[in-house]
Amino acid sequence: MATVANYANIFVRYDLIGSGEAKGVKVSNKDSAMQKVLDCVLEGDSDNIAAAVNEALASKDPMTVINDGLIRGMNEVSRLWDEGEYYLPQAIVASDAMLQGLDICEKKLGKALEKKGTVITHTAEGDIHDLGQKIVNALLRANGYNVVDLGKDVPVDEVVAAVKEHKPVMVTGTALMTTTMTAFERISKRLVKDSNYVPFVCGGGAVSLEYVSGYELGIFGKDASEAPGMANDAVNGLSWSQLREKWNN
Amino acid sequence: MPKYDKMAYASADEMIFGSAKNPVKYGRDFTVGGGYVYPELVPHPRPGTESTKKTLVKEYEKMVTDVLDRCVGIGIPGIQIELEHVYQMTKNPEWGGEIAAATKHLQEDYFRKYGLKSAIRATVADYRKPDEEDIRNSVALENQLKTFETSAAGGADNLSIESVGGKEISDYTIVRQDIRGTLFGIGVLGSLDMEFMWKKIVAIADKYGATPGGDTNCAQANVAMFMAGGFQDRSVPHTFAALTRAIAAARSLVAYEQGAKGPSKDCGYEDVIIKSITGNPISMEGKTCACAHSDLLGNLVGACCDLWSNEAVEYHDMFGGTTVAVFAEILGYDVSLMNTAIELGKAKDLQQMMIHSDKYRDTHGFILCPENAYEIGKAIVANNTSYYARARAAAIKSGELMLGDSKLQISAFEKESLESAMRTLESLPDKEEDFISECTDIYKKLIPGFTLANYGL
Numbered sequence: 001m002a003t004v005a006n007y008a009n010i011f012v013r014y015d016l017i018g019s020g021e022a023k024g025v026k027v028s029n030k031d032s033a034m035q036k037v038l039d040c041v042l043e044g045d046s047d048n049i050a051a052a053v054n055e056a057l058a059s060k061d062p063m064t065v066i067n068d069g070l071i072r073g074m075n076e077v078s079r080l081w082d083e084g085e086y087y088l089p090q091a092i093v094a095s096d097a098m099l100q101g102l103d104i105c106e107k108k109l110g111k112a113l114e115k116k117g118t119v120i121t122h123t124a125e126g127d128i129h130d131l132g133q134k135i136v137n138a139l140l141r142a143n144g145y146n147v148v149d150l151g152k153d154v155p156v157d158e159v160v161a162a163v164k165e166h167k168p169v170m171v172t173g174t175a176l177m178t179t180t181m182t183a184f185e186r187i188s189k190r191l192v193k194d195s196n197y198v199p200f201v202c203g204g205g206a207v208s209l210e211y212v213s214g215y216e217l218g219i220f221g222k223d224a225s226e227a228p229g230m231a232n233d234a235v236n237g238l239s240w241s242q243l244r245e246k247w248n249n
Numbered sequence: 250m251p252k253y254d255k256m257a258y259a260s261a262d263e264m265i266f267g268s269a270k271n272p273v274k275y276g277r278d279f280t281v282g283g284g285y286v287y288p289e290l291v292p293h294p295r296p297g298t299e300s301t302k303k304t305l306v307k308e309y310e311k312m313v314t315d316v317l318d319r320c321v322g323i324g325i326p327g328i329q330i331e332l333e334h335v336y337q338m339t340k341n342p343e344w345g346g347e348i349a350a351a352t353k354h355l356q357e358d359y360f361r362k363y364g365l366k367s368a369i370r371a372t373v374a375d376y377r378k379p380d381e382e383d384i385r386n387s388v389a390l391e392n393q394l395k396t397f398e399t400s401a402a403g404g405a406d407n408l409s410i411e412s413v414g415g416k417e418i419s420d421y422t423i424v425r426q427d428i429r430g431t432l433f434g435i436g437v438l439g440s441l442d443m444e445f446m447w448k449k450i451v452a453i454a455d456k457y458g459a460t461p462g463g464d465t466n467c468a469q470a471n472v473a474m475f476m477a478g479g480f481q482d483r484s485v486p487h488t489f490a491a492l493t494r495a496i497a498a499a500r501s502l503v504a505y506e507q508g509a510k511g512p513s514k515d516c517g518y519e520d521v522i523i524k525s526i527t528g529n530p531i532s533m534e535g536k537t538c539a540c541a542h543s544d545l546l547g548n549l550v551g552a553c554c555d556l557w558s559n560e561a562v563e564y565h566d567m568f569g570g571t572t573v574a575v576f577a578e579i580l581g582y583d584v585s586l587m588n589t590a591i592e593l594g595k596a597k598d599l600q601q602m603m604i605h606s607d608k609y610r611d612t613h614g615f616i617l618c619p620e621n622a623y624e625i626g627k628a629i630v631a632n633n634t635s636y637y638a639r640a641r642a643a644a645i646k647s648g649e650l651m652l653g654d655s656k657l658q659i660s661a662f663e664k665e666s667l668e669s670a671m672r673t674l675e676s677l678p679d680k681e682e683d684f685i686s687e688c689t690d691i692y693k694k695l696i697p698g699f700t701l702a703n704y705g706l
Contacts, residue, residue, distance in 0.1 A: 182296050
């Protein structure tokens with residue numbers, strides 16, 4: 001049996017270039033209880049976050065635990081993900097732990113933290129492939145948004161009605177198939193007819209920039225990780241066309 | 250319950266493209282796994298054409314005609330066309346049936362005029378929602394079964410599906426790198442759902458004289474593989490995706506235990522493992538499916554194929570003709586090369602070239618090269634006491650293979666991910682009932698709508 005002497009002439013493992021240069025976590029807290037909260041978020045440790053947060057709440061007020069523990073930890077996770085040290089699962093499990101801790105802090109506060117805004121998410125009518133939508137939900141919630149999750153295979157009428165009811169800062173649509181994404185254009189037309197110009201971010205599977213650019217309100221979402229940034233821009237007053245200009249051009 | 254307890258082949262070296270232990274004959278003079286490889290072309294309609302039955306049937310007639318014309322134009326001896334249903338073709342059973350009939354009519358015409366061998370695979374869309382409905386008694390299931398009937402009545406030779414049992418669990422666990430839940434969703438729940446579905450599919454196939462084809466783990470293992478993506482992606486570790494694939498092999502095997510004959514579904518990358526166990530012919534896709542998605546085993550995955558597919562290409566114009574015609578030509582020349590190698594007695598040489606191209610490119614190609622796939626197959630049949638046991642054994646064996654070959658380069662993060670998953674796999678209960686009980690406690694709390702009743706438990 002012949003053997004290959006040099007695989008470098010067949011393929012190059014670009015993923016291994018610089019892979020040994022681990023940058024590591026850069027945040028810490030001198031308070032041991034708060035450090036535990038940070039560690040639980042950074043490690044996505046949902047089993048121990050409740051105990052860590054309760055321990056921190058014994059000596060700190062809820063807002064301190066939220067800001068210096070939960071949110072600071074999540075911001076560090078975002079940095080590690082952006083820099084390629086963490087993968088998506090690390091961000092998702094960190095988000096799970098952070099939201100669990102936040103829930104405990106909010107109960108102690110006696111009220112929910114004010115959200116940055118509401119985002120409606122859905123997966124297109126006829127499409128049951130909602131994994132991308134679930135990732136968007138997790139990332140938006142971890143970034144302080146109230147998410148109205150309409151689920152999968154959602155009829156156009158239901159999306160339009162939810163927009164009227166919840167007055168979101170942004171709507172998202174996910175579709176795997178080109179033959180289900182056509183619902184997005186119908187939603188766009190219905191919203192425009194009602195003079196509702198909410199940014200409508202569409203992405204997933206076969207959804208393309210070319211298609212989404214073909215109807216009003218549409219902004220192409222290339223990756224779920226873009227959703228919080230887009231929502232931040234919408235909250236800051238960018239119109240759907242400005243969002244399209246910024247994110248798609 | 251698992252049935253396979255031995256391998257179909259004495260060694261991985263016996264496995265080669267174009268030949269299967271149990272060839273399947275159907276369609277117009279069309280034999281799969283009988284010594285030569287055929288192309289399987291999958292056309293996909295343009296968005297908007299799905300709005301009415303009339304426009305969709307017309308779209309398929311145009312696409313199929315373009316494919317058959319190109320086959321005749323460049324001398325392709327035979328072709329299978331897959332009607333991979335868009336949602337509307339299954340939701341409206343008569344649509345699927347009518348499109349199968351229109352396709353068969355065209356294939357018959359080309360057989361009469363030119364002797365072009367051909368067959369149809371109808372892949373019904375599984376749009377059941379395990380977290381929202383009773384998937385054993387839903388309108389979606391009813392429509393799917395009706396569509397199998399209309400498709401078979403319309404002329405489909407091969408009935409296939411991409412079933413979604415356990416997806417509510419695996420969607421949650423894959424993005425959390427949770428190997429226990431992934432093993433539960435795919436290896437246990439996916440297998441139980443397939444057992445339920447395939448009894449029904451095989452009965453319909455028998456009723457109409459069609460061949461029950463196969464079932465891919467597209468909804469789960471392919472999700473993991475696509476999210477793992479290329480070298481620069483950071484969505485799912487590639488090592489984790491490879492473990493998921495090994496689990497999927499134990500799951501997709503259930504179709505054959507219930508009576509499926511193959512050829513398997515093209516996007517079931519796990520099928521080389523299944524061929525090693527069943528000896529049934531398989532359809533595979535690699536470099537030729539770049540029109541639909543990217544993968545890291547474009548040549549290797551053809552090493553044992555019996556049909557060679559493009560996954561799905563949307564119908565548009567290109568300089569060289571329409572997309573479906575262009576991809577029919579690409580597939581046609583690929584299989585021509587394989588068949589030339591067979592004729593010249595050089596098939597094993599070409600197979601070695603395919604394997605070495607990608608064996609060490611990525612973890613997926615590594616575990617699916619014939620010699621490693623065969624080892625995973627052996628782990629599956631040696632642990633046939635339960636769906637859980639064999640899926641877990643497949644995962645552990647694939648992990649051992651990845652960790653045991655120094656030529657396979659794995660980054661520190663990827664290696665830690667794999668070692669962590671291996672520790673979890675080793676720590677799991679031995680008995681299936683204990684594992685189900687443990688997972689039920691965990692995931693009932695985490696996944697709204699998850700119910701064991703959907704799986705007969």
